[in-house]
Amino acid sequence: MLGFSTVAFVLLIFLFLLREGTPFFFEVPLENFLGTGWYPTFDSFGVLPLLLGSILVTLTSIVIALPLGVATAVCVREVAPAWTREILKPMIEVLAGIPSVVLGFFGMTLLAPFIREALGVPTGLTAFTGALLLAYMALPTIISVAEDALDAVPKSYRDAALAMGATRWQTIWRVVVPGARSGILIAVMLGMGRAIGETMAVMMVTGNAARLPLSLDSIFRPVRTMTATIAAEMGEVADGSTHYHALFGLGLVLFILTFIINLAAAPAILQRRRGGGLR
Amino acid sequence: MHRHQAFEPLSRTDQRERKSRVQSTSRPLCGVLPLTPLFVLLALPILISACSSGQNSPHPTAASSALVIQNKGSDTIVNLALAWAEAYMKMHPEVRISVTGGGSGTGIAAMINGTVDIANASREIKKEEYEAAKANGHAPTEFVIARDAIAIVVHPSNPVKGLTLQQISEIYTGRITNWREVGGADDPIVLLSRESNSGTYQYMLENVIRLGDSKSKLLFSSETLLMPSSEGISSEIRHNPHAIGYDGLGYVTADQKVLGVAKDAKSPLIQPSAATVNSGAYPISRPLYMYTAQPPTGKIKEYMDWILNEGQTLVSELGFVPLH
Numbered sequence: 001m002l003g004f005s006t007v008a009f010v011l012l013i014f015l016f017l018l019r020e021g022t023p024f025f026f027e028v029p030l031e032n033f034l035g036t037g038w039y040p041t042f043d044s045f046g047v048l049p050l051l052l053g054s055i056l057v058t059l060t061s062i063v064i065a066l067p068l069g070v071a072t073a074v075c076v077r078e079v080a081p082a083w084t085r086e087i088l089k090p091m092i093e094v095l096a097g098i099p100s101v102v103l104g105f106f107g108m109t110l111l112a113p114f115i116r117e118a119l120g121v122p123t124g125l126t127a128f129t130g131a132l133l134l135a136y137m138a139l140p141t142i143i144s145v146a147e148d149a150l151d152a153v154p155k156s157y158r159d160a161a162l163a164m165g166a167t168r169w170q171t172i173w174r175v176v177v178p179g180a181r182s183g184i185l186i187a188v189m190l191g192m193g194r195a196i197g198e199t200m201a202v203m204m205v206t207g208n209a210a211r212l213p214l215s216l217d218s219i220f221r222p223v224r225t226m227t228a229t230i231a232a233e234m235g236e237v238a239d240g241s242t243h244y245h246a247l248f249g250l251g252l253v254l255f256i257l258t259f260i261i262n263l264a265a266a267p268a269i270l271q272r273r274r275g276g277g278l279r
Numbered sequence: 280m281h282r283h284q285a286f287e288p289l290s291r292t293d294q295r296e297r298k299s300r301v302q303s304t305s306r307p308l309c310g311v312l313p314l315t316p317l318f319v320l321l322a323l324p325i326l327i328s329a330c331s332s333g334q335n336s337p338h339p340t341a342a343s344s345a346l347v348i349q350n351k352g353s354d355t356i357v358n359l360a361l362a363w364a365e366a367y368m369k370m371h372p373e374v375r376i377s378v379t380g381g382g383s384g385t386g387i388a389a390m391i392n393g394t395v396d397i398a399n400a401s402r403e404i405k406k407e408e409y410e411a412a413k414a415n416g417h418a419p420t421e422f423v424i425a426r427d428a429i430a431i432v433v434h435p436s437n438p439v440k441g442l443t444l445q446q447i448s449e450i451y452t453g454r455i456t457n458w459r460e461v462g463g464a465d466d467p468i469v470l471l472s473r474e475s476n477s478g479t480y481q482y483m484l485e486n487v488i489r490l491g492d493s494k495s496k497l498l499f500s501s502e503t504l505l506m507p508s509s510e511g512i513s514s515e516i517r518h519n520p521h522a523i524g525y526d527g528l529g530y531v532t533a534d535q536k537v538l539g540v541a542k543d544a545k546s547p548l549i550q551p552s553a554a555t556v557n558s559g560a561y562p563i564s565r566p567l568y569m570y571t572a573q574p575p576t577g578k579i580k581e582y583m584d585w586i587l588n589e590g591q592t593l594v595s596e597l598g599f600v601p602l603h
Contacts, residue, residue, distance in 0.1 A: 036501075037498075037501060038501075039475065039498055039499075040475060041475045041481070042498065049501070108511070108514055109514060109518075112515075112518070113518040113519070116518070116519060122466075122467040122468075122469045122519075122521050123469040123504065123515070123519055123521065123522065124518070124519070125504055125515065203507050204507065204511065207504040207505075208474075208504060208505040208506065208507070209470075209501065209502050209503055209504045209505065210501055210505075211501045211502050212501070221502075222502070222504050224505070228507075231507075232474050232505070232507050233474065233475070
């Protein structure tokens with residue numbers, strides 16, 4: 001019953017987004033929508049810088065978080081003795097509970113100046129800074145899910161590998177981790193969903209300059225993400241204006257993007273279910 | 280004053296320019312008195328939802344009872360208007376003043392429709408608005424209630440002493456990208472601005488970037504960092520020797536360097552201050568207005584008189600420039 005109501009809520013949210021967002025695609029000609037300038041107060045609604053900004057920050061954060069997350073999960077699940085695990089697990093869960101505003105404040109006052117000095121870039125408010133914070137935020141999700149996946153790899157796999165003379169290291173990286181790959185893929189997708197939707201911290205550290213991130217150094221330059229744009233501008237638009245619809249249009253694009261990410265994870269989830277175990 | 284200096288990330292814009300804000304002291308239905316300023320900030324989203332029904336409908340007592348003064352409009356002014364209302368209500372417990380933000384246009388529209396007594400505006404009333412008010416049988420009356428200077432700020436270590444309006448325009452449109460070109464070190468310029476729907480952004484665009492030329496199509500460079508709050512700007516200015524930003528004079532803290540501004544290359548550099556703003560020497564300043572639907576009478580007249588005289592002492596506390 002509750003499950004159905006969740007589905008109903010998602011549907012209703014989608015319908016609401018559609019209702020508020022679709023007028024935008026009629027009000028604004030396609031070449032304006034696909035343009036490169038986001039000047040909403042001057043009827044210039046180029047979504048590309050925002051879309052690419054969101055994608056750049058999200059992908060970079062996953063590139064940072066994935067190796068760290070999987071390595072941590074392996075460490076906690078396979079390597080660490082039981083008593084360390086008892087300490088590490090709750091600590092990781094505490095990580096997930098830190099409000100993003102706090103992280104954003106930390107990023108703005110400490111991380112951004114550090115990055116500016118360490119990398120010698122004009123400003124520390126960059127896509128990379130945002131990606132670092134997002135990686136940090138996605139880590140608890142990735143670690144917990146990956147850890148469960150590792151846990152679900154049958155003990156017989158490990159026994160077999162060790163019996164055949166594999167070292168512990170080989171067993172972990174050649175047998176256990178590959179055995180848990182669908183679970184790790186789900187971890188990545190969930191982490192990505194967390195990252196792409198994150199707003200507050202990103203808004204505080206990425207500089208919010210709606211530049212087109214196409215040059216190679218874009219990762220170390222400011223970007224503006226879709227979420228930050230919605231958050232920054234929604235409070236100030238007149239109801240029913242093109243700008244208002246444009247922000248809901250952005251919301252729609254975000255929704256579809258998240259939907260695609262989840263859809264991409266679906267085969268892995270289904271496969272896991274068929275396999276019976278959480279793997 | 281101290282309220283909007285506090286870091287408050289949830290309000291993407293700073294206090295002065297927040298749209299939906301409600302001072303609920305005159306509305307019993309909100310029942311949240313007494314509130315400390317901090318709690319007002321925290322409770323704001325709740326207040327907005329709790330009061331939105333009352334806020335959107337014409338207030339029935341506004342016209343009939345002289346005891347309630349409805350005051351609505353510009354977000355730049357809303358903090359000042361709140362401070363005035365609070366101070367005035369303390370001295371005159373029989374008067375209740377309700378202050379709401381929403382933007383200059385919202386305030387003037389409400390005045391035209393007769394739902395508020397006083398409209399706050401950070402710009403002059405437009406010709407169409409004046410005509411519409413007249414058509415509704417009003418005679419809009421204008422009061423300049425304070426002035427606002429916009430300071431150009433940089434990192435204290437920046438050797439540049441001042442800029443001409445033309446140079447500021449070229450910097451913010453991306454034609455000048457290195458401090459060397461305006462007499463500084465060989466460093467890239469990092470542009471900081473407020474969000475695009477801030478009134479200060481609009482003012483900078485029209486009067487500085489476009490140099491007051493209404494036909495100009497110049498825009499802020501896409502490299503401009505749009506900061507969600509005043510604190511965002513001051514934090515980056517404090518930390519980044521390459522940055523340039525602008526903000527209301529009242530938001531400038533001691534650890535930022537305020538640049539002098541010259542009208543053109545031949546004019547002297549002028550530092551923003553109450554004196555230079557009032558003499559008209561500082562080029563980036565604007566008057567702030569209040570409008571009443573009719574030449575004010577009774578309680579409203581008393582309140583306006585108080586604002587223009589005793590009330591002016593509060594103006595500088597909130598970072599604006601008093602009239603005298």
